[in-house]
Amino acid sequence: MSEIHLNDATFDKEVLEYKGVVLVDFWAPWCGPCRMLGPVIEELASEYEGKAKICKINTDDAAEKSTQYRIASIPTILFFKDGELKKQLMGLQSKEELKKQLDALL
Structure with missing residues (x-):
């Protein structure tokens, strides 16, 4: 499963009304560190499928x-x-830090 792409209109339903753990990556396409983090977010979306929701918002x-x-x-x-x-x-x-934070909430 890939990460969920949010916007202002979908944020509340996907994040605030969701019962469970959600990671939200605030990013922009022109941001170098954001682009470096992108593949890590995609990996987490696969690894945490069914356990946590992994989202991105531009x-x-x-x-x-x-x-x-x-x-x-x-x-x-x-x-x-x-x-x-x-x-x-x-x-x-790092991916390890993000996993540590997710695991602490699960």
């Missing part, structure tokens, strides 16, 4: 949610559980 297309969550730099990764924000990581992260 900050250029989602100004409302980027503002709401005070996204000051990208990539920024938000972790939610049962619709509640649990953790925020800024900057390029």
Whole structure:
């Protein structure tokens, strides 16, 4: 399974109303570190299929949610559980760190 692409209109349903763990990658196509993180996000989507929802949201297309969550730099990764924000990581992260955060919430 591939990651779920969100926008301002789908964010609440896919993330805040979801019962379970969700990783949301705030990114943009012009961001070098974001592009480096892309393959890692895709791998996590496959590895955590059925356990956690792995999502991406393009900050250029989602100004409302980027503002709401005070996204000051990208990539920024938000972790939610049962619709509640649990953790925020800024900057390029290793796959191991992202797995550690996901596993802690599962």
